[in-house]
Amino acid sequence: MTQLTAPYELAYPYKRSLGAVLGTFFGGLKQERIFGVRLPDGRVAVPPIESDPVSGADCTEMVEVGTTGVVQHWTWEPNPRAGKHTLDTPFAWALILLDGADTPMLHTVDAGTEDAMSNGMRVAARWAAEKGGGIRDILCFEPSQATRLPVPQAPPEPLGLLVTPIKLNYTIQAGAEMSAFLLALEDRRIVGRRCPSCDAVFVPPRGGCTVCSVPAGDEVQVSEVGTVTTFCIINIPFEGQMLEPPYVCAAVLLDGSDLPLFHLIGGVPVEEARMGMRVKAVWGDPAPTLASIRYFEPTGEPDAAYDTYKEHL
Amino acid sequence: MRPVAIVSYASELGANRDEVELVLSAINQARGQVGIKQADIGFTCSGSSDFLVGRPFSFVMALDAVGAWPPIRESHVEMDGAWALYEAWVRLQRGDIDTALVYAFGKPSAGDQAEVLATQLDPYTLAPLWPDADAIARLQAAACGAPMPAPAPVLDGAAAIVLAAGDTARRLCIRPAWIRGIEHRVEAHQLGLRDLSRSSSTAAAAEAAGAHVAADAVIIHAPYENQADLVRDALRAPGAEVHHGPLMVAGLMCLGEAATRIHNGASRTVAHATEGPALQHNLVAVLEAEKAPTADVHMHTRCAVVGIGQTRYAAKRKDLSIPGLVREAATRALADAKVSFADIDAVVIGKAPDMFEGIMMPELYLADALGAAGKPIFRVHTAGSVGGSTAVVATHLIESGVHKRVLTVAFEKQSESNAMWALSPQYPFQPPTTAGAGGYFAPLIRAYMRRSNAPGHIGTLVAVKDRQNALRNPLAHLHVPGITREMVEASPMLWDPIRYLETCPSSDGACAMVLVAEDSLVGPGGEAPDAPPAWVRATAMRSEPIQFPGRDQVLPRAGADCAADLYAKAGITNPREEIDVAEIYVPFSWFEPMWLENLGLAGPGEGWKMVESGATSMEGDLPVNPSGGVMSSNPIGASGMIRFAEAARQVRGQAADHQVPGAKVALGHAYGGGSQFFSMWIVASE
Structure with missing residues (x-):
C-alpha cells in the first residue's frame, strides 16, 4: 500500500508583548545589562519572573546583576541546530549563576572544546552585534576571569514587543485511505470507502466509520457529478490564501457518496451559486492532490430538489 | 472515594499508521476485552498534543475512531493520557455514571521530537535558545552527577483503558485493578528555581496517593535513564521498571501495565507518569486487587462560584505578557473570592490550540504565574467549547469531593499570531478551500x-443587539457607539452570507473563577466574599463526530442532547420560562437563532422569530448575551468561560450596567469544533 507523505513546516514569527518585568529585562539586554527580580523570600531570580511560583505573589522589584558568573552545571552540545542555536560550532548548555543573582539561568557557553568546560568555571556574557532579539542578545557566555558588576545608572527603556520565530519541520503521512483517494485523483477517479457495518460511503475516506467505530471497508468509486448542498462566497483575503477572492466554497454531495465534499465552484458567476445546483468536476493537471480537481462547475441539469439533499445539511 | 478500577487495557504501536487507525485498534481491543460498546460507556476522555504533528485540533480527527454517535459525554486534555484517566476517575466519582473510556495517541515521528519539545519552555527566555528535550535531560543529569542519558525513544502509538466503578467493575473483570490513590503535582517551570537533583513533585504525589508502600511492581514513565533514578528515589522504589511509550501515551501505558499486573495476579502495583521539561509534572497511582468488597458510595458536594475575574478585552493587550494576562484575570477572581493563591487546592487551565501562542502545553510554563508549584494543575482543550469544558472539569473536582477550592482560568492571546492561520494552516492533503472559521460556518448559516x-x-438584529449590550460592559473589546442596522448592512460581506459586523472580533483576554465546595464559601482568611455565591445547579457536555452521513450540522444532536441533560439535572422543565438570562456562544450573529432552537428555548424554525420579537434583548423576557457576547469579545480559549462566568455574575447580582434585574437562574453555553463539542451549565442564586 503506497502511503503518501509530504513535508510540512509550522512556522510563525510570534509577536510577544512583554509587560513591565520582561520588558525591563529585555530592555536591559539591549544595553548589555542583565536584570533579575526580587522574590518574596529576598532572593534575586534571573531571568526575572512576574510572580512567585509557590505563593503566587507579584514580583516587581527589578535588581540589576552582573554580566559575569559561574557555571553550576553544563552539558555538551555536539550538534548545533542551524538557524536555531545562537552558535554554529559545538558549545555547552549551562546553568550559570550570575554575580549578584541567587538562581542560575540557562544559556550557552562557547568554550571551544568540551575539555575546556568545568563546573565552577567563570564566564562572561558575549553580546550579539545586533540587539533587540530578546534572550538572544546574549549570543553566549565565554570563559573569562572578569567580574563585571552593575554600576548605578538609569533604568533601561522597557522593550514593548519581542518577535520569537518558531519553525518546526514535519513529514506528514496521508494515511492509507486518504493516500488511495488522492492517488485515484491522479487517474481522474473519485474513490471513497464503504463502511462494512452501515454501508455508508465516505468521500473523502476517513480512517474508519465515524459512527460505527470500525476500520474503513472496501473502496468504492463514486461519480464526478454531484449536488451543492450549501456554500459560502469567500470575499475576505487572509494569510496563506491560495485563490483570489471572491470565490465560492461549497459542500458537494457526489452521486454515490453519503458525505459532502468541500471544494470550489467555478465556471459560473459567484452570485449565481445556489443550493441544489448540479455540478461536475473540472480536472486540472493530474496529481495526487485534491487540487487536481480545479473546481466543480454547473452541469446544466435542473437543480436537485431540496428534499433530496436536506438530510445532508 | 468511590471504588473505581481499570478493567481493561490495550495499546497499539507502530509507525506508518495514522492516528485514527492506531486509536481505533486500541479502543476496540480495550472495549472488546470487557465486551462493551461505546453506547455503554458513560464518559470518554483523551490525551494528546497538537504540536506533535503541528496540526491544530488533532484530537478532533481522533474522535473519528471512537464511534461518538449517538453523541457522547466526552472531554480532552492536552496532556499525557494518564491525566485523561485522572479526569475520567474524577468524573466517575460523581456517581451518575459507571464506566469510562480513556485513550491517548501520539505520533512524534512526524517531527523532531526533542526539538518540538523545546516549545514547551518559557517562550521568552528559554524557547528562543532552542535547547531540545535531550539537552535539558542531559543538563539535569549533570546536575545530579549522573551519566549522560541516551536520547529519548521516539515511538508512535495509541493506548486505551476502560474504567468502571463498583459492581460494574466486578461484573466486567474477574480481577479489577482498583485505583486506591491517584494524585499529581507540578513544580516550578524555571529550571533555576528547581532542585533538579530530585523529583519533589513525584515524591509529593506519591505521598498524597499513599504510594510509599510495598508493591509487587512499580511501573514508571521516564524518557531518560537519569530521570528513572530520580523517580525511583521519589517513589522509594529502587526496583521500579521503566515502561517506554509514545509521547503523550506513555504515562497511560504505565497505568495500563500496572493494571495488567493486577489482572494477572499481583496484589498491589504503583504507576507513574510524567510530562514537561526535567520531570516538571508527575502523576502517581496506586492499584490494588480487592481483598473485600468496599461499598459503592460517592460524595456529592454542591459547587459554588465565589470569585470571578476577567481581563479587559482588546485586539492587542500590548501592556501584558501571557503570564500577565492570565494573572490579571486570576488575581481579580481571587480578590472577588477574598482568598489568595495559597488557599487554592488545584488549578485548571483551558485554552484553544497551542498554535495561537506557539507554546506547547503552556500550563507547564504558566504554573509559575498561577502559584501552582507543588499543586495539581490540569489543562483542558476541547476546541472552541474549551472555556466551558474547563469550568465543567473544575466543577467536577469540587462536586466529587476531590478538592475544596479550585482556581480555573481560560485564556487566549490571539495577537501573538494570527487567528486565521492558527485555526487553519495549510496542512498537507487537505482541501485547498480552508477559509478560517467563517468559511466553515457560513454554509451552515x-x-x-x-x-x-x-x-x-435576523443576523443584523443580533449584531446590533450584542454591540448595544457591549456598550454597557466596560471590559468588552468592541465598543461601537451608535451601532445601527444600517451600519451592519453596509459592512462588507466577508463570507457570504456573513457580513463583517456580523462576526466576532479576535481578542486577547482571560477569564478566571474560584469554585468552592459548599462548606468552603468563606476562605481560610475568614472573610466572606461581598457578592453571594452562584450555585452550580447542573453541568453537561456532549460531543459528536465532525462528519458522518446525514449529520445535522445546523442543529446538532449533541447540542440538543446536552441541553436536555442539563435541564433534567437542574430540574428545569420549561427552560424558556425558568431561565432568566442566557450567555450563549454566538461567534457569528446568525448562531443566536440557531442555538435558541438547539437549546430548546425556541421551537424548530422559531429561533429567528424569537430574535425578531425582541425577546432576547435586555428588555425581553430572556435576555441573551447582556455582556455583548462573543460578538463583542473573543479570546477563543476564554470565550466559553466568559459565558459561564457572565451567567454566574448575573445570578450574583454583580453584572453592574448589564445586570438583568432579579436574575436568579442563568445558562452558560459554549460550543466548538465543527459545531460538535458542547458544554453548558446552569447557575442559580439558590
Missing part, C-alpha cells in the same frame, strides 16, 4: 436560513 425560511435581516 445558509442552510439554516433555507431550512427555517428566516429573513435576511
Whole structure:
C-alpha cells in the first residue's frame, strides 16, 4: 500500500508583548545589562519572573546583576541546530549563576572544546552585534576571569514587543485511505470507502466509520457529478490564501457518496451559486492532490430538489 | 472515594499508521476485552498534543475512531493520557455514571521530537535558545552527577483503558485493578528555581496517593535513564521498571501495565507518569486487587462560584505578557473570592490550540504565574467549547469531593499570531478551500436560513443587539457607539452570507473563577466574599463526530442532547420560562437563532422569530448575551468561560450596567469544533 507523505513546516514569527518585568529585562539586554527580580523570600531570580511560583505573589522589584558568573552545571552540545542555536560550532548548555543573582539561568557557553568546560568555571556574557532579539542578545557566555558588576545608572527603556520565530519541520503521512483517494485523483477517479457495518460511503475516506467505530471497508468509486448542498462566497483575503477572492466554497454531495465534499465552484458567476445546483468536476493537471480537481462547475441539469439533499445539511 | 478500577487495557504501536487507525485498534481491543460498546460507556476522555504533528485540533480527527454517535459525554486534555484517566476517575466519582473510556495517541515521528519539545519552555527566555528535550535531560543529569542519558525513544502509538466503578467493575473483570490513590503535582517551570537533583513533585504525589508502600511492581514513565533514578528515589522504589511509550501515551501505558499486573495476579502495583521539561509534572497511582468488597458510595458536594475575574478585552493587550494576562484575570477572581493563591487546592487551565501562542502545553510554563508549584494543575482543550469544558472539569473536582477550592482560568492571546492561520494552516492533503472559521460556518448559516425560511435581516438584529449590550460592559473589546442596522448592512460581506459586523472580533483576554465546595464559601482568611455565591445547579457536555452521513450540522444532536441533560439535572422543565438570562456562544450573529432552537428555548424554525420579537434583548423576557457576547469579545480559549462566568455574575447580582434585574437562574453555553463539542451549565442564586 503506497502511503503518501509530504513535508510540512509550522512556522510563525510570534509577536510577544512583554509587560513591565520582561520588558525591563529585555530592555536591559539591549544595553548589555542583565536584570533579575526580587522574590518574596529576598532572593534575586534571573531571568526575572512576574510572580512567585509557590505563593503566587507579584514580583516587581527589578535588581540589576552582573554580566559575569559561574557555571553550576553544563552539558555538551555536539550538534548545533542551524538557524536555531545562537552558535554554529559545538558549545555547552549551562546553568550559570550570575554575580549578584541567587538562581542560575540557562544559556550557552562557547568554550571551544568540551575539555575546556568545568563546573565552577567563570564566564562572561558575549553580546550579539545586533540587539533587540530578546534572550538572544546574549549570543553566549565565554570563559573569562572578569567580574563585571552593575554600576548605578538609569533604568533601561522597557522593550514593548519581542518577535520569537518558531519553525518546526514535519513529514506528514496521508494515511492509507486518504493516500488511495488522492492517488485515484491522479487517474481522474473519485474513490471513497464503504463502511462494512452501515454501508455508508465516505468521500473523502476517513480512517474508519465515524459512527460505527470500525476500520474503513472496501473502496468504492463514486461519480464526478454531484449536488451543492450549501456554500459560502469567500470575499475576505487572509494569510496563506491560495485563490483570489471572491470565490465560492461549497459542500458537494457526489452521486454515490453519503458525505459532502468541500471544494470550489467555478465556471459560473459567484452570485449565481445556489443550493441544489448540479455540478461536475473540472480536472486540472493530474496529481495526487485534491487540487487536481480545479473546481466543480454547473452541469446544466435542473437543480436537485431540496428534499433530496436536506438530510445532508 | 468511590471504588473505581481499570478493567481493561490495550495499546497499539507502530509507525506508518495514522492516528485514527492506531486509536481505533486500541479502543476496540480495550472495549472488546470487557465486551462493551461505546453506547455503554458513560464518559470518554483523551490525551494528546497538537504540536506533535503541528496540526491544530488533532484530537478532533481522533474522535473519528471512537464511534461518538449517538453523541457522547466526552472531554480532552492536552496532556499525557494518564491525566485523561485522572479526569475520567474524577468524573466517575460523581456517581451518575459507571464506566469510562480513556485513550491517548501520539505520533512524534512526524517531527523532531526533542526539538518540538523545546516549545514547551518559557517562550521568552528559554524557547528562543532552542535547547531540545535531550539537552535539558542531559543538563539535569549533570546536575545530579549522573551519566549522560541516551536520547529519548521516539515511538508512535495509541493506548486505551476502560474504567468502571463498583459492581460494574466486578461484573466486567474477574480481577479489577482498583485505583486506591491517584494524585499529581507540578513544580516550578524555571529550571533555576528547581532542585533538579530530585523529583519533589513525584515524591509529593506519591505521598498524597499513599504510594510509599510495598508493591509487587512499580511501573514508571521516564524518557531518560537519569530521570528513572530520580523517580525511583521519589517513589522509594529502587526496583521500579521503566515502561517506554509514545509521547503523550506513555504515562497511560504505565497505568495500563500496572493494571495488567493486577489482572494477572499481583496484589498491589504503583504507576507513574510524567510530562514537561526535567520531570516538571508527575502523576502517581496506586492499584490494588480487592481483598473485600468496599461499598459503592460517592460524595456529592454542591459547587459554588465565589470569585470571578476577567481581563479587559482588546485586539492587542500590548501592556501584558501571557503570564500577565492570565494573572490579571486570576488575581481579580481571587480578590472577588477574598482568598489568595495559597488557599487554592488545584488549578485548571483551558485554552484553544497551542498554535495561537506557539507554546506547547503552556500550563507547564504558566504554573509559575498561577502559584501552582507543588499543586495539581490540569489543562483542558476541547476546541472552541474549551472555556466551558474547563469550568465543567473544575466543577467536577469540587462536586466529587476531590478538592475544596479550585482556581480555573481560560485564556487566549490571539495577537501573538494570527487567528486565521492558527485555526487553519495549510496542512498537507487537505482541501485547498480552508477559509478560517467563517468559511466553515457560513454554509451552515445558509442552510439554516433555507431550512427555517428566516429573513435576511435576523443576523443584523443580533449584531446590533450584542454591540448595544457591549456598550454597557466596560471590559468588552468592541465598543461601537451608535451601532445601527444600517451600519451592519453596509459592512462588507466577508463570507457570504456573513457580513463583517456580523462576526466576532479576535481578542486577547482571560477569564478566571474560584469554585468552592459548599462548606468552603468563606476562605481560610475568614472573610466572606461581598457578592453571594452562584450555585452550580447542573453541568453537561456532549460531543459528536465532525462528519458522518446525514449529520445535522445546523442543529446538532449533541447540542440538543446536552441541553436536555442539563435541564433534567437542574430540574428545569420549561427552560424558556425558568431561565432568566442566557450567555450563549454566538461567534457569528446568525448562531443566536440557531442555538435558541438547539437549546430548546425556541421551537424548530422559531429561533429567528424569537430574535425578531425582541425577546432576547435586555428588555425581553430572556435576555441573551447582556455582556455583548462573543460578538463583542473573543479570546477563543476564554470565550466559553466568559459565558459561564457572565451567567454566574448575573445570578450574583454583580453584572453592574448589564445586570438583568432579579436574575436568579442563568445558562452558560459554549460550543466548538465543527459545531460538535458542547458544554453548558446552569447557575442559580439558590
